Amino acid sequence: MIASILVSFDIGTLLYIVLGVVLGVVVGAIPGMTATMLIALTLPLTFGMEAVDAISLLVSMYVGGVSGSLITAILMRMPGTPASVMTTLDGYPMTQQGKAGRALGLAISASFVGGIISWVFLVLLARPLSELAIKFGEFDFFAMVVMALLLIVILSKGNMIKGLIAGLLGVLIALPGVDPIGGNYRFTFGITELQNGFSLLPVLVGLFAGNQILSSILWPENRQKTQQGANSISDMFMRKCDVKRHWFNITRSSVIGTWVGILPGVGANIGSAFAYAVAKASSKNPDQYGKGSESGLVASESANNATVGGALVPLISLGIPGSVVDALLLGGLVIHGLQPGPNLFNSNPDFVYAIFATVLIANVVMLLFMYMTTGYIAKIAQIPQKFLLPVLAVLCIVGSYAMSNSWFNVLVMMIFSVVGLILERKNYSLAPLVIGLVLAPIAETSYRSATMYTDGEVLPLILTPVPLVCIAISILMGFLMFRMNKNA
Amino acid sequence: MINITKHFKKTVIAVASVLVVTVAGSAFADTYPKKPIKIIVPFGAGGGSDIVMRTIQPYLEKSLGESIVVINVPGSGSVAGSRRAKGAKADGYTVLLNHTTLLTAMVTKKADFSYKDFDIVANAVYMPLVVAVPKNSPINNLQDLAAFKKKHGKAAIAGVNLGAINHFAMGMIAPSDKESAVRYVQTGGGAKTMAALLGKHIDVGILAGPEAKPLIESGDIKLIASLSDQRIPYFPNTLTALEQGVEASIGIQYTWYMPKGVDQDTKDIFAKALSSAIGNDSLVKALTDRGSVSNYLPGKESLLRVEKLFGQLEIINNTISK
Structure with a gap:
């Protein structure tokens, strides 16, 4: 099969892949621009291209875009796209500790492995996996999300109350806008712009980057010390001991990311939030999460890249787009007269192989390109703050504005800069807030949808396999935690 | 020498005719359109919808003789972009392309304005809807669906997006009496x-024709009806709801709106250009390949259609929102 994959390729297509990855990485790294926007803008330009070239370009942009956002997340505490917000949590503290190069290196390697693991699933198990995914009912979704939330609560040591408050705040931020069921507006307070709710990116950029800028202005003595010479290139590559330490975490996170990607309508940010929650729950040092934990970083990055391959699974095997980007890809395919669906494999096998090959090659290109440039990019961490801060401020504003050409989003970003600042000054962690913000909409939609199937009854929903397993895991983890605390 | 003169003459004529065309163009400049037209999707x-617009764009640009700028304004189920178009200057340089979703948003009061706040230029392009059930489902037609509850002792589960067009379409074909x-x-x-x-989480669902096509062809889902007036060309064996004796006709009908108060001549020029673009054979083929129908209905008839459909939707809204 590998042979037939490679045969379906020529040098022109390869160039498109390189172009796509490079553009994707650059756009992904710029806050306010996402792979989705890049692909949407590129799509009309691909109408005149060969189908294989078009789809290779678009898929490569997808792979590059999810990867590129780790750069600004780690170096500037500014998630380039929502997919890398969990990366920010541990990546930026590592930069503050003078380990920017190492953080970038680990994140890039984890991204690559995540991409490759999901690729293996895509190539070998596309059809059975999507068969399994469509068996998943709404309440199974809900049980999975609640398990992730419970694990975080159970295992957050120390400030459990503060964690809960931050998590609830995240849930509240997710509420205004269009009611996911019925589509009516809620909590818009008569503000037309709020009818779409708070866009994720301005909120995240404000909470993390805007907050950081304000804090540096108000308390200059706390400013991050400029790091000199701490970012040697040799730190970037994974060593044997790193592989030994992280292989299980990366594999698990990649599998989680792939699975979340396969589930329809669930994006990369959720895959990474999920993997982060599970990694923290099963870590021996959960205290370190949010303070520069390497495990948190690799969990987030391997999972968000794995969602790319995962989301292609239902698209190729059933014609059902797993994410917004996949809906765009589907549009691109249809323009070229290719209708993804169960028959695509029989009617256009070459084409399916070409997509497989693209995902693989794009991941390799991503790895090489990012390794080659990271040495230079990491130097951003050495720029004195007085030069970096104004640039960051401009990026925050432009990025928020560019999301949907609206000043309202800039206002949202500014408000959440203040919110983030207050929370962190009062020692509230932003991680539970983000997890609440990202997971609450899924939990709400799936719960309300599930109870419509049973006319409001909850018991018949719980007594099905997936929820029972989730409950069992949660209780088991809680019990173990309790015993550990007792012994300690 | 003669040749050169000849060439020279030709060149002069060519240049002159270009000039004439340009001058004529600017002489016509007090007629619409004299600058690019914004179309809000x-x-x-x-x-x-974006794909539909971009497929039509080159043909429409040609027949209008002006370029078109497509502006995507997503949000709030098409209400955000429609509101922006409503507030634009009524000079014919802002056009809104929207479909049945705008009407359902108005019926359910998600839009705080009505189709009457716009000028309807034309209806053009239509994407049919179909009623689908899982493969091996005991439901084979709309009668089976109506008899489902009595036969199986429990209601058929209908998967919809509450308040959206597939909900309304389901409301048209599914019985509403308690039994x-x-x-x-x-x-x-x-x-x-x-x-x-x-x-198999649901017993019945509504899909757009082109999106359902691959799963129908592979036999993974089954069609029980199409909701268009005529049978869908690529599903020739599927009976329409009308053929099955159910009064239901609803699809994704694209309507071209302008802000209220545009000069009638301007609307006519745009409508005429749209009509000739839509009639182009290669556009017809391009749209058909994507599962759409390139129907065209001028402004007055479109308004009647919209009014009629709006009335039906309001009635259905009363039954399905109970």
Whole structure:
């Protein structure tokens, strides 16, 4: 099969892949621009291209875009796209500790492995996996999300109350806008712009980057010390001991990311939030999460890249787009007269192989390109703050504005800069807030949808396999935690 | 020498005719259009509506003799972009391309304005809707669906996006009396409804014709009716609801709106250009390949159609929102 994959390729297509990855990485790294926007803008330009070239370009942009956002997340505490917000949590503290190069290196390697693991699933198990995914009912979704939330609560040591408050705040931020069921507006307070709710990116950029800028202005003595010479290139590559330490975490996170990607309508940010929650729950040092934990970083990055391959699974095997980007890809395919669906494999096998090959090659290109440039990019961490801060401020504003050409989003970003600042000054962690913000909409939609199937009854929903397993895991983890605390 | 003169003459004529055309163009400049026209697509780039617009764009530019700028303004189920178009200057340089979704948003009061706040230029391009059930489902036609509750002792589960067009379409074909009513559950748009049908979580769902096509052809889902007036060309064996004696005709009908108060001549020029673009054979083929129908209905008839459909939707809204 590998042979037939490679045969379906020529040098022109390869160039498109390189172009796509490079553009994707650059756009992904710029806050306010996402792979989705890049692909949407590129799509009309691909109408005149060969189908294989078009789809290779678009898929490569997808792979590059999810990867590129780790750069600004780690170096500037500014998630380039929502997919890398969990990366920010541990990546930026590592930069503050003078380990920017190492953080970038680990994140890039984890991204690559995540991409490759999901690729293996895509190539070998596309059809059975999507068969399994469509068996998943709404309440199974809900049980999975609640398990992730419970694990975080159970295992957050120390400030459990503060964690809960931050998590609830995240849930509240997710509420205004269009009611996911019925589509009516809620909590818009008569503000037309709020009818779409708070866009994720301005909120995240404000909470993390805007907050950081304000804090540096108000308390200059706390400013991050400029790091000199701490970012040697040799730190970037994974060593044997790193592989030994992280292989299980990366594999698990990649599998989680792939699975979340396969589930329809669930994006990369959720895959990474999920993997982060599970990694923290099963870590021996959960205290370190949010303070520069390497495990948190690799969990987030391997999972968000794995969602790319995962989301292609239902698209190729059933014609059902797993994410917004996949809906765009589907549009691109249809323009070229290719209708993804169960028959695509029989009617256009070459084409399916070409997509497989693209995902693989794009991941390799991503790895090489990012390794080659990271040495230079990491130097951003050495720029004195007085030069970096104004640039960051401009990026925050432009990025928020560019999301949907609206000043309202800039206002949202500014408000959440203040919110983030207050929370962190009062020692509230932003991680539970983000997890609440990202997971609450899924939990709400799936719960309300599930109870419509049973006319409001909850018991018949719980007594099905997936929820029972989730409950069992949660209780088991809680019990173990309790015993550990007792012994300690 | 003669040759050169000849060439020279030719060149002069060519240049002159270009000049004449240009001058004529500017002489005509007090007629519409004399600058690029903005067309607002109130959905995201790359979505179904965006693809329809971008497919038509080159043909429409040609027949208008002006360039078109497509602006995607997604949000609030097409209400955000429609509102922007409503507030634009009524000079014919802002056009809104929206479909039946705008009417359902108005009926359910998600839009705080009405189709009467716009000038309807024309209806053009139509995407049919179909009624689908899982493979091996005991439901084979709309009569089976109506009899489901009595026969199986429980209501058929209908997956829809509450308040959206597939909900209204389901409301048109599904019985509403207590003995045979279906149970509505939230699945969402096409992709999610397809997944729910494949996973047999629901008994019946509404899909757009082109998105259903691959799963129908592979036999993974089954069609029980199409909701267009005539049979869908690529599903020739599927009976329409009308043929099955159910008064239901609803699809994704694209309507071209302008802000209220545009000069009639301007609207006519745009409508005429649209009509000739839509009639182009290669555009017809391009649209057909994507599962759409390139129907065209001028302004007055379109308004009547919209009024009629709006009335039907209001009646259905009373039954399905109970």
